[in-house]
Structure formats: structure tokens, C-alpha cells
Amino acid sequence: MSSTNDGSLSRSRIWKVSLLPTLLIVATLVAASIQASRLFEQSLRPDLRAKAETLAQTVALQFHRAADLGIPVNRLGAADAYLDDAALGHEEIRYIGFASPDGHLLYASRDLKAKPASFFDKVLKAHALEEARGLARLDGDLDLVHPVVSRGRVIGQLHLGIDTTYAEQRLQEIHTDVLITLFVTALVTVEVLMALMGLLVIRPLRLLRRLLELGGAGDFTRQARVRLHDEATRALASAGRLVRGLNRRHAALDERAAPELATLRERFRFGDPKAPAALEEPGTSDLRLPLFVFLFGSELSRSFWPLFVKRLYQPGPYFSESFMVALPMSLWVTAMVVCTPLAGRLLNTKSSRVAMLVGMVPAGLGLFMTGLASSLTELFFWRVVTAGGYGIVTTTALLHVARTSKQSHGARSMGVFVGASTAASVCGTAIGGILADRIGYAATFGVASALVGLAMALVLLLAPDLGPVRAREEGEPRAMAAYLGILKRGRVLLFILLAAMPARLVLTGFLFYLTPLRLHAMGFTEAAIGRLMMGYFIVTVFATPVVSLLADRHGWHRGMMLVGGGLSGLGVLLFASAGGSWPLLAAVLLVGLGQALAATPLLASIPPLFAEECAGFGLDSLLSVFRMIERVGSLVGPLLAAALLGASGFVRSTHVIGVGMLALTAGLAAYLFLRSLPPTTPTPKTP
Structure with a gap:
């Protein structure tokens, strides 16, 4: 066989x-x-009424005290503002009003004042017709009435409007979170079982x-x-x-x-x-499980990271909020670029196992301390520490896959790396948003650090210790000399600028920076943002193996890159004009499909396109330069998006990114077409 x-x-x-x-x-x-959803649904509505009654008792106590002090209830000048403050922070409470015993509305919160004058008359009639005293249904909502008593007599009645759709919304969110958790559980189970098998x-x-x-x-x-x-x-x-x-x-x-x-x-x-x-028989999947767990932890903050940075921002005279929110993302990429060569050096002198552990230690520590950061300075420092470790781990995994894969299965072997990273992104983005919504930012970073610790244990337990891959032979160019030699090759640099950098600009500038800020401004919670962004990674998870197989079987590497770039640009443009959840999700899915088509065959197309450079400088050096320049796009992406956002707003900035992606894809098509032409040989001159 x-x-x-x-x-x-x-x-x-x-x-x-x-x-x-x-x-x-x-x-x-x-x-x-x-079973849990049924129990929760049975208890949610009674709990809402109990909470409203508790709030009514608290508010009534203030009116009771004023009456006991001899202050007439119809002369409380600040009562309207007090009712506004009391309703604030309770999403299920539509309004609060205080009426006299004869049903005349004396004070009302802002939302109740905005309603027509006939609304309160309907409330009183609804209570007169309702069999259950104290609770009436009106236009789909509930009105809870609570008597205010002072010295044995009723001095007024509090009316609290309860939003019945709130319970439905909460149940829908919980059901969605449950479905996402089930999906993530299935994905994690498959990843773990496949790796262990x-x-x-x-x-x-x-x-x-x-x-x-x-x-x-x-x-x-x-x-x-x-x-x-x-x-x-x-x-x-x-x-x-x-x-x-x-x-x-x-x-x-x-x-x-x-x-x-x-x-x-x-x-x-x-x-x-x-x-x-x-x-030993080194394989491309040796590091898949530790890499998956590591990336799972690292991706937990993906959906809420700009919001977390925004929370620590203090206005200053020099830098805008949009720039300071984007800066940690660019510092992350800078630290990754600086540490990328270290991964290759550790792989050559030690082993992939040692290189993975060296990267995971600062990454885990940085994630834990990031959650405890109380200022942007602390956050920037620990973000750089985390990024340095992240760069070492991901580059080590990429080089390990490149060295152990067969030429005929290049895209499929790279699919191991892409598949593990995208599966981890699905799980991390979705679960991270849910955790941030439930337990807060700091605890979520603690969970991320614990997952990195688990990844270290898996490296020690499962990853083979193959020793150094090779020693540098006499006459072989040193790493820096090889990097400089590759950068002098204009065709290599142009290919990376046209093929790799645009995808990273879209990923970091649009998806990771603009998307969370836009969705938060539209009223989406952290969990909802995570659910919507998860669509991007779900598409890449399912599309990656199909793209890998088709690219290897039919040789469609270049065509898929072009189609992927076009779809990514169209998805960004669609997101700019989308207004509802479904159009927004469709735009994110389109961007995800485009990135899957462009990224999976990209790395596998480098050796055949640049065989001369691979022979002269080595595949490792070429891939390292590729990753470093690619990450320049990741560095520029958030800063460019922040500058565009501050200058022209969200819609125009998104249009610029989308049109730019389409233009660069057209440039890549022209480049590949010219490369496919046979070289012209000069015709000898006739004497």
C-alpha cells in the first residue's frame, strides 16, 4: 500500500x-x-415579577419616608429624576410611574413621559378588568402596581412596566449560547479525538x-x-x-x-x-492538539479586545481613542515579527518541542497579567510579552508542518495548521464572548492562561522530541543574510505585497478592529459580537479541507487565491451597508469564505513559484520572510482602519478597505498572468 x-x-x-x-x-x-432550558424558562418569568416587586418596594420606601417626614407626595420636586435613576440598569423595566390614590399620574420616568397622555388611562382600565390584582397586561407588556402606604393609609401607587419581550430575548440568547456551546464541544471533541488517534x-x-x-x-x-x-x-x-x-x-x-x-x-x-x-517518523499532525489548545486560549479575547482596551482609555491631548484602541493590535504584530526568527533558530538548534515550550511560557504569563492590567501602559507591556510567545509558537508549528509535509500534499499539510488555527478561532471567539458577558474580562483572561498551561502539558506529554532539525552547514547563508537576499528579490516581495498583505489588512483592520466596535455601537453585547464573528471562523473551518483537497488535486492554487481576494472585498463592502443581524452575518461569512480560499493554497504555492529562492536560501528562510512581511499587513491594518475611522467614519473607511482589497486582487491577477508567460529569448541579430 x-x-x-x-x-x-x-x-x-x-x-x-x-x-x-x-x-x-x-x-x-x-x-x-x-432540560436545563425548560427549567430556566419556567423560572425566568416568575423571577422577573419577583425582581420588579423588589424594585417597587425599594422605590416605595423613599416615598414612604418622605410622607412620614410630613412632605406632601405631590410636592416632591426631584421625584421624576429619582424614578429615572431607579429604572436605569434594569433592561426589563420599561418605565416607572407614581400615581395618586385616585389614579392621577404625579411623577413618571423618562420613558413613561414620552408616551401619549391616554396611555396611563389604558393602564388603569387594564387593571380594572384584570382578574389577578396587581398585575395587568397591556399591549403585550405587563404593568405591576404596588401600593405606597404611610401611617396606615395608601398615599399613592407605583406602576412598573415590565417588558415581556425581554424574557423571550433572554431565552433566545440562552438557546443560542447553548447551541454554540454544543457546536464548540463537538468541534473540540473531534479535534482532540483526531489528534489523540x-x-x-x-x-x-x-x-x-x-x-x-x-x-x-x-x-x-x-x-x-x-x-x-x-x-x-x-x-x-x-x-x-x-x-x-x-x-x-x-x-x-x-x-x-x-x-x-x-x-x-x-x-x-x-x-x-x-x-x-x-x-522516528515526524508527521504534520504531531503538534496539532497542543497548537489547538494554545490558540483556543489565545483567541478567547478576540471578540471583545477593542472593547477591553476602550475601557482603559483615558482621554489625552495627543492621541485619539481610535488610535489607542488600535495600537495594542499593532504592537502585537510587531512583537510577533521580532520573535519570528527565534522560532527557526530554536528549531534548528534545539527541537520543535523546546521551541513550543519557550513560546508558551511568556504567552501564558502575558495573558494572565493582561486581565489584571489597570492602565494602558501595563496592557501594552503584557500584550507585547504575549505576542512574542505567540509568534514563536505559531512559527514553530508552521515550520514543523512545512518540513514534514510532502510536496504533493502541500496544501493539505498546510491545512493541518490552518485547520487547527481556524477551529481554535471558532471556539475561542464564541466562548470568549460568552465568558466575558458572564464572568467578566479578567476571569476570561485567567481561563485563557489556564488553557495555555494545558497546552504546555500536552507538548510535554505528546509531542515527540526529535532533536535539532539540522545544523547550519558550512557555506550556507546565515539567517539574516538569507532574509536580506530574499528581500532583494523584487518578484518575491511583490507577490507577498499583493497576495498576503491585503488578506491581513482585511483580517486585522476590518474583522478584528472595526467589526467589534461597529457591532458594539449598534447595541450588540459581547456574547452577540462573539456569535456573529464566529461565523467567519466557521466558514474557514469547513472550507479549508475542501479548498486544500481541490487545490492539490486540480492545481487550482492561483485561481482560488484570486477568487478569495474578490470575495473578501465584496464581503467588506456588504458589511458597510448592512443594517440587520442577518445581512451582517452574511457579510462576515462572505469574508470568511474569501479568506479560506485565499489563505489555504497561498503557502503551498510558494515553493513552486519560487523554486530558485528555495534552493538558494532555503524554504525556512523564505517562509520566515513571508510571515514577517505578511505580519506587516497585520501591523498596518488596525492603524489604517483607526485613521480611516477617525477621518471619515465607519461606512467610508469600510468602503476604502473593500475597494482596496479588490484593486490589490486585480494586481495579483496581473502579476500571476505575467509570471505564467513563457520567458522570451532575444532573437540573434542578423549580420
């Missing part, structure tokens, strides 16, 4: 094995969620087959490392003990058997029984 077919069969088996437990887990959670079942069986193949060929010099003790690894350990036994017996033969040993060594090769050579 070929390795290609074997890999496809392994993926098929992993999917089949992962599907059943995922369905069982989700079915159990669905049953529990339905690959690491704990498929990988040991592949090593066992490789060990048996070597033994069949007479090679007993290698032995697989066993880190865990389950069925598959126990079978691998048994084969390893057999190999060690053969090596010990071979070493125990004395010199009298020299002629026989010579004959034996002609047929077989034996290793050192004390220090056997390691048998």
Missing part, C-alpha cells in the same frame, strides 16, 4: 472512530441542555510497521521511543524488546565465533544495545 493511500486510510479511520463518541457526547449534552494509535502502528519492515530487511539498528503505555504502544514496545534482545545476543558473542559473525553481519545489521538509534 502506498504512503499516500495509507495516509488517506488513516484519516478515514480517524474520522470514523471520532464520529461515534462525538455524537454520543453531543447527544448527552443536547438532552441536558433541553493520530498520536496514540496511528503513529505507533506506523512505527511498528516500519520497525518490522526494517527487521525484514535485516536492519536491527533502530528502536522506537515509547512514551505512553496503551495497547498500540505496548505492541511497539514488545517489538522493541525483541530488537534489543537480538542486539544483546549479537554483542555477547565472543571472538571464537568471529567467522560466523562476519557471515552474520553480511546479512544483518545490528545496533548498540546500550544506545540504539531512535526510529
